[in-house]
Amino acid sequence: MSRIGKLPIPLPSGVDFTVERNHVTATGPKGTLARALPAQISVKVADGSIVCERPTDGREHRSLHGLTRTLVANMVMGVATGFRKDLELVGVGYRAAKQGNELVLNLGFSHPVRITPPEGIDIEVTDPTHFAVVGANKEHVGQLAAKLRKLRPPEPYKGKGMMYRGEVVRRKAGKAGKGAK
Template sequence: MASHIGKLPIEIPAGVEVTINGQEFAAKGAKGSDSYTIPEGVTAKVEGNEIIVTANDDLRPTRAKHGLARSIVASMVKGVHDGYSKSLDIVGTGYRAQMKGKGIEFSLGYSHTITVNPPEGITLELPNPNQVIVKGTDKQAVGQVAANIRKLRAPEPYKGKGIKYSDEVIRRKAGKAGK
């Protein structure tokens, strides 16, 4: 039994250059470049304009790594070609953000402002003071930076104030009942 995800081929879009050197996988595209070390027991090869990831044996840990490696390689190929982005909304009276160099300074109702500087390979955009867009080629890094920003003031269930993902729905609670 092979991994259902692992056995799917990965199509290489036009403009993406893929190199496989032993266990080292590298992808280079319009948005940037990325590399990944494929785990032991899993191999990848390029056939035509597709990447085929195969497991060397049928042991359970190898099958798990097979699917993982295929997913990561597919994410890298998509990332260097299209890039990834996450959009966050800032909800609440007086809550806002402003650019400070490459980073963003948040005013979130605390006694101080919070400055977030993006790691290398990640860009932060501010289309308006109540929206932040995190962009980059690494899916995991984009998600992590967005999660760290959201964590600064997570949305609360009573008024919905805080930083939330644009597609996130906040489950609201009723306030305390009157007399």
């Protein structure tokens, strides 16, 4: 039995949640999110919480039950508080700046990399080596952060590159450390 799917989702104050067949909409202070859910799982709002129910204990229904509950919980949390992915740049000359809505990254290439975030996603630059991707949709925030990190992933020899805040890069010894005793 799905342990995740059985948990009710508390509905915070200021968040409006509507269900129309298999289409749900969450509206809150951070924006509006809408999603089509699997038709087999029913979503109901009762007593200030959201409950997901499945018709049978079949394998497919069990897996969709937990998935649906997690998707709805992420929508509610996104419109209430939002999601954030912090990134940092490590390396000489690596820096980030914001020009208007664009993020301008100097990553050691011959040209600066300019990124325009999609609708509903914002990029906050706190200092030249630290910035964050912020938004209501968890999937879009994570996808943009992964796309940015892929531009210059951290390398294991010197530890340079773009990484998530708190990420530990496993370091390698290199040529000099290989044969030394």
